[in-house]
Amino acid sequence: MLFHFKLTDGCVVEDIDGLELxxxxxxxxxxxxxxxxxTRGQILGRDWSNWTVVVTDDSGxxxxxxxxxxxxxxx
Numbered sequence: 001m002l003f004h005f006k007l008t009d010g011c012v013v014e015d016i017d018g019l020e021l022x023x024x025x026x027x028x029x030x031x032x033x034x035x036x037x038x039t040r041g042q043i044l045g046r047d048w049s050n051w052t053v054v055v056t057d058d059s060g061x062x063x064x065x066x067x068x069x070x071x072x073x074x075x
Contacts, residue, residue, distance in 0.1 A: 002058040003027040005034055009051045018058065027055050028064060035068045 003021055007013040021027050031053045038048035048068050055064035 001027075003030070003063075004056045004058075004060075005031060006054040006056065007038075007048070007051050008054055024063065028066075031055050031064060031066045035066050035070075038068050 001021060001023065002018045004015040004018040006015050019027075019030060021030060034043075035053050037043055038051065038053075041047075051068045053064075053066040053068060054062055055066070056062050
């Protein structure tokens, strides 16, 4: 299945390519890893704490929201 991982805080950073994963559980794990990396400042060195990872399927249907602030850096 193809999943897209958008970032939003009112503005949207689109994931044009997406990522092929086996199922929703794998997409959830990927979103958690992305949120963790953002919390640690490993992506673009900015404060992402007010942003949300939004996971959509290939048709654009939103299937998961993960506020980055709810994913501590150590988890």
